[in-house]
Amino acid sequence: MSAGQLPRWVDYGLIPFLNLAAAFLVSGLVVVLIGENPLDAVQLLVWGSVGYGEGIGFTLFYATNFIFTGLAVAVAFHAGLFNIGGEGQAYIGGLGVAFACLALDQIVPWYITLPFAIIGSSLMGAAWAFIPAWLQATRGSHVVITTIMFNFIASSLMVYLLNNALKKPGSMQPETRTFEAGGRLPFLNDIFPSFGFGYAPVNLSLFVALAACVLVWVLIWRTKLGFEIRSFGANATAAVYAGISPVRTIVITMLISGGLAGMMAINEIMGSQHRLLIDFVTGYGFVGIAVALMGRAHPVGIVLASILFGMLYQGGAELSFEMPNITRDMIIVIQGLVILFAGALEHMFRPAIVKLFTPSRALAAKEA
Amino acid sequence: MFEIVILTLDSTVRLSTPLLLACLAGLYSERSGVVDIGLEGKMLGAAFGAGAVAYLTGNAWIGLLAGMAVSIGLSLIHGFASITNRGNQIVSGVAINFLAAGLTALLGQTWFRQGGRTPSLPEGGRFRDIILPYAEELRDVPVIGGLYSELLSGHNILVYAAFLAVPLTWWVLFRTRFGLRLRAVGENPAAVDTAGISVTWLRYRAVIACGALCGVAGAYLSIAQSSGFIKDMTAGKGFIALAALIFAKWKPANAMFACLLFGFLDAVAIRMQGQKLPGIGEIPVQFFQALPYILTVILLAGFIGKAIPPKAAGIPYLKERS
Numbered sequence: 001m002s003a004g005q006l007p008r009w010v011d012y013g014l015i016p017f018l019n020l021a022a023a024f025l026v027s028g029l030v031v032v033l034i035g036e037n038p039l040d041a042v043q044l045l046v047w048g049s050v051g052y053g054e055g056i057g058f059t060l061f062y063a064t065n066f067i068f069t070g071l072a073v074a075v076a077f078h079a080g081l082f083n084i085g086g087e088g089q090a091y092i093g094g095l096g097v098a099f100a101c102l103a104l105d106q107i108v109p110w111y112i113t114l115p116f117a118i119i120g121s122s123l124m125g126a127a128w129a130f131i132p133a134w135l136q137a138t139r140g141s142h143v144v145i146t147t148i149m150f151n152f153i154a155s156s157l158m159v160y161l162l163n164n165a166l167k168k169p170g171s172m173q174p175e176t177r178t179f180e181a182g183g184r185l186p187f188l189n190d191i192f193p194s195f196g197f198g199y200a201p202v203n204l205s206l207f208v209a210l211a212a213c214v215l216v217w218v219l220i221w222r223t224k225l226g227f228e229i230r231s232f233g234a235n236a237t238a239a240v241y242a243g244i245s246p247v248r249t250i251v252i253t254m255l256i257s258g259g260l261a262g263m264m265a266i267n268e269i270m271g272s273q274h275r276l277l278i279d280f281v282t283g284y285g286f287v288g289i290a291v292a293l294m295g296r297a298h299p300v301g302i303v304l305a306s307i308l309f310g311m312l313y314q315g316g317a318e319l320s321f322e323m324p325n326i327t328r329d330m331i332i333v334i335q336g337l338v339i340l341f342a343g344a345l346e347h348m349f350r351p352a353i354v355k356l357f358t359p360s361r362a363l364a365a366k367e368a
Numbered sequence: 369m370f371e372i373v374i375l376t377l378d379s380t381v382r383l384s385t386p387l388l389l390a391c392l393a394g395l396y397s398e399r400s401g402v403v404d405i406g407l408e409g410k411m412l413g414a415a416f417g418a419g420a421v422a423y424l425t426g427n428a429w430i431g432l433l434a435g436m437a438v439s440i441g442l443s444l445i446h447g448f449a450s451i452t453n454r455g456n457q458i459v460s461g462v463a464i465n466f467l468a469a470g471l472t473a474l475l476g477q478t479w480f481r482q483g484g485r486t487p488s489l490p491e492g493g494r495f496r497d498i499i500l501p502y503a504e505e506l507r508d509v510p511v512i513g514g515l516y517s518e519l520l521s522g523h524n525i526l527v528y529a530a531f532l533a534v535p536l537t538w539w540v541l542f543r544t545r546f547g548l549r550l551r552a553v554g555e556n557p558a559a560v561d562t563a564g565i566s567v568t569w570l571r572y573r574a575v576i577a578c579g580a581l582c583g584v585a586g587a588y589l590s591i592a593q594s595s596g597f598i599k600d601m602t603a604g605k606g607f608i609a610l611a612a613l614i615f616a617k618w619k620p621a622n623a624m625f626a627c628l629l630f631g632f633l634d635a636v637a638i639r640m641q642g643q644k645l646p647g648i649g650e651i652p653v654q655f656f657q658a659l660p661y662i663l664t665v666i667l668l669a670g671f672i673g674k675a676i677p678p679k680a681a682g683i684p685y686l687k688e689r690s
Contacts, residue, residue: 030471034478082458084405131665141668142677144458145614148405148607149661149668156658164652289462329473329484336466344449344460 006350006357016294016342018349023341027334034325041319041326048318049311055318057189057200063303063310064202064267067209069288070306071216072125072261074297078220079253080233085132085147086261087285088154089125093262095158096120097269098166098176098276105183113182117270118208118263125262126255128154133254137247143254151285162278175277185271203271212260213299219256229253261285283332290339293346309335374514376635381523382593384631385530386411386585390609391616391623392530392537393581397443399541399618400574401554401680405461406446407582408606409468414439414586416472419486419597420479422493422590431493431591432526436583442468443579444572451571454684465606473599484599486590495524495592524592526584531624533581538620550574554678557685567685585609611664617675630660 006015028038049059069086076083083089100116132146162174185204189197220226232239232249240246268280287309294308295301316331341348390407397404417438422431442464449460473484480486503521507513541547549570553560557567589605590597612630616622637656644650667675 030474034474084458084462135665135669139668139670141665141670141675144405145610146665146668149611149665152604152607152661153658153665156654160652160654286462286466289459293459325478327474327477327484329470329477332466332470333474334470336463336468336470339459339466340445340449340463344455344457344463345453346455348453 006354010353010357012296015346015349015353016296018353019342019346020294020338022345022348023334023337026337026341027330030330030333031326036323036325041323044319044322045311045315047315048322049315053196054198054200055314057195057197057202058314058317059307059310060188060206061200061202061267061272061310062313063306064206064209064271065264065284066287066291066306066309067213067302068264068267069261069285070291070295070302071212071288071299072257072259072264072285073288073292074295074299074302075216075220075229075260076253076257077292077297078226078233079229079249080236081136081250081253081257082144083129083147083254083257083261084144084289085129085150085258085285086264086288087281087283088147088151089128089258089261090264090281090285091151091154091158092128093121093125094265094269094276094280095161096122096124096262097265101179101183101270102176105180108182110182110185114185114204114208114266114270117266121262121265122259123262125265126259128262129254129258130251133251133258136254137250143250155279159278162276166276173277176275179270179274183270184274185266201272203267205267205271208263208266210303212263213303216260217299225252261288283335287335290335290343293343294338309338312338370511370514372639374518376632376639378519378522379635379638380628380632381519381527382631383634384627385527386588386593386605387609387612387630388530388624388627389526389533389581389585389588390606391612391627392533392620393578393585394610394613395537395541395616395618395620395623396550396574396581397578398613398681399554399678400550400571401557401678401683401685402447402450402571402575402578403457403461403682404446404575404578405458405607405610406442406464406468407609408602408604409461409465410439410442410579410582411586411589411606412465412472412600412602413442413468414583415590415601416468416476416486416586416597418583418587419489419590420476422489423480423486423596426490426493428489428493428495428591432495432584432587435587435590436580439583439586440576440579443575443582447572447575450684451568451575454686457682457684469600472597476597476599486597489591489595493591494595495526495588497522497524498528524588526588526592529584530588534620534624541620546573551678554680557680561685561687567687571685582606608660611660614675614677615660615664615667618678633659 031038031041048055050056072086073083097117097120100113100120104113104116128150132143132150135141135146136143166176167174168177188202228244228249232244264284269276291302291305291309294305312331312334316328319326320328390411394404394407414435418431418435421434422428446460446464449455450457476484476486500521503517507517549560549565553567553570561567589601608630612623612626615626633656637653640651641653
C-alpha cells in the first residue's frame with residue numbers, strides 16, 4: 001500500500017489526528033488508573049494552557065523551545081539523517097549564549113547582545129554536531145549512536161565547566177552569575193502589556209524561532225542546498241550519481257541542525273533564566289523528535305506541534321497543581337504516548353483506512 | 369595497595385552487572401535486526417516493577433518476575449511498533465524511555481507517596497549476598513583470601529547469573545539452531561523468509577529475550593544493589609550498556625569485557641573522587657563519567673578496530689511489495 005493511494009487530507013489530517021487521539025485515549029486510561037476523572041483533567045489542562053493570558057504566555061514559552069529543537073530534527077530528517085543529539089547540542093549552545101551575555105551584558109543593550117548570542121549558540125550547537133556528522137560522512141559511524149554518546153559527553157562537560165570554570169566566585173551553586181540588563185531579552189509582557197502574559201517568561205526569542213521557521217522553509221524548498229539535502233534524503237545513491245557530494249551534504253545538514261538545536265538556549269538562558277545553569281535542556285531535545293514527526297518535518301507543522309507540546313507542558317503543570325495525584329511526570333507519559341502513536345506506530349491505522357477508502361475509489365473509477 | 373585493588377575490582381563487578389545484563393539483552397535484539405535504544409526505559413520499568421512487587425510480597429523472586437514481566441511488556445510494545453507495524457525503531461525506543469520515566473515516577477507517587485520511590489524492602493524482599501563455601505575460613509590467607517573471599521564470594525545471585533549468562537548467550541547464539549536463525553534474520557531476513565521461517569516470530573522471540581534480560585538488569589538495581597526503587601535510578605546505564613554493546617562489536621564475550629571496563633571506570637571514578645594523583649593532580653569525576661561514551665565514539669570512528677552492526681539492524685522487514 002503506497003502513500004499515493006490516500007487523499008492528501010487523509011494523509012496529513014485524518015491519520016495524524018487518529019494517532020493523536022489514540023495517544024490521548026491511552027493517557028486518559030492512565031489518569032483513570034490513578035483514580036482521577038480524565039474529563040476533568042482535560043478541562044484543567046486546556047484551561048491551564050490557553051484559558052488565560054499567563055497560561056498562554058507559558059505555552060508559547062515552551063513552544064519556542066520546541067520550535068528550535070523540532071526544526072533541528074526536521075532539517076536532518078530531510079537529508080535522511082536522524083539527529084537524536086539535540087539535547088546535547090542545545091546544552092552546549094547554552095555556552096555560546098552565556099559567553100555572549102557575560103561578555104557584553106554590562107556594556108551594551110540587549111539588541112546588540114542578541115546577534116552575538118544567536119551566532120554563539122548556533123556555532124556551539126553546530127560544533128557539537130560536527131564530529132558525529134563528520135564521522136558519519138567519512139567513516140560511516142552511525143549518527144544516531146554518536147549523537148546519543150555526545151549527549152552524555154555534553155552533560156559531563158557542562159557539569160565540569162559549570163563547577164570549575166564558569167561558577168560565580170564564592171558561590172556553591174554550579175551556575176554563572178546572573179546577567180545584567182544587556183544580557184536579558186525583553187519579556188513579551190513588557191512589550192505587549194495588553195495581552196496580559198503576566199509572569200510568563202515568553203520573550204522575544206519566540207520571534208527568532210518564527211524567523212528560523214521561515215529561513216528553514218526557504219532553505220529546504222527554495223535553495224540549491226535544500227534541493228541537494230532533499231535529494232540526498234530521498235535517494236542517497238541517486239543523489240551521489242547526480243553529482244551531490246555526500247560528505248558535504250551530511251556535514252552541512254548536521255551543522256544547520258546542530259545550530260538550530262543550539263539556538264534553543266537563547267530562549268532558556270537569555271530569555272528566561274538569565275544565567276547558565278545545569279540541566280536547563282531537560283528533554284526538550286528529545287521532544288523535538290516528536291515535534292518534527294508530528295509536524296511532518298514542515299515548519300508550519302512544527303509550529304503547530306510545538307504549540308501542542310507547549311500546551312501539554314504548561315497545562316500539565318497546571319494540572320499537577322490542581323490534581324496533586326497527577327504529578328508533572330504525567331506530561332512525560334503523554335509525550336511518550338504521543339511519540340509512540342504519532343511516531344513509531346504511525347502506520348498502525350493506515351491499512352484499515354486504505355481499505356476504507358479503496359472500494360469507493362474503485363467504484364468511482366468504474367463509473368467514470 | 370593490594371587491598372585497594374581488590375576493593376576496586378569488587379565494586380567493578382557490582383557496577384558491571386546491570387550493564388552486562390542490559391548489554392546481553394541488547395545483543396539478542398540487535399542481532400535479530402531490531403535496534404533497541406529503549407534499554408534504559410526497560411531497565412527503569414523493571415526496577416520499579418521489581419521494587420514495588422518485592423515490597424508488597426516480601427519475596428525477592430516474585431519481585432524479579434514482576435520486573436521481568438514489566439520489561440517484557442515494554443519489549444512487546446517495541447516489537448509491535450517495529451516488527452508488526454514496521455515503525456521507526458529509534459522513535460519507538462525513545463517513546464519507551466519516555467513512557468518508563470514518566471510512568472514509574474507517576475505510579476510510584478500515586479501508590480506509595482514517597483516522592484516516586486518505593487518503600488524500603490522488607491526482609492526477604494531483597495537478594496542477599498551469597499557467601500561461598502570456606503570464604504570465611506580463607507579470608508586471612510594472603511592473596512587467595514582477597515581474591516576468593518572478597519572478589520568472588522559475597523555477591524548476590526543475580527551477579528553470578530549475569531556472568532553465567534555470557535557463556536549461555538554465546539552457546540544460544542552460536543551453537544543452537546535458534547541462534548543461527550536469529551543471527552541470520554539480523555543479516556538477511558529475506559533469506560530466512562525464503563527458507564520458510566517466520567521473520568516476525570523470530571524477531572519477537574529476540575525482543576522477548578531482550579526484555580527478560582533487561583528485566584533482570586532492572587531488578588538488580590532495585591532489589592539487589594539497593595533496597596527499593598528510586599526515581600530515575602538507571603541514570604543512563606541503559607545507554608552505557610548500548611555503548612558497551614557497540615564497543616563489544618555485538619559479541620557476548622566482548623560484551624562482558626566491555627561492561628567490566630565501563631564498570632571499572634565507574635568504580636575508579638568513585639574511588640578517585642577528591643583524590644590527587646602525583647604529577648597529574650585531581651582528575652575530574654566527570655571525565656570518568658564521559659569516558660565510556662568517548663571510547664565508544666573513538667571505536668565507532670574506526671580507530672580501535674571496526675564496529676560493524678548486523679546488516680539488517682534498524683530496517684523493518686517487508687515481506688512483499690504490493
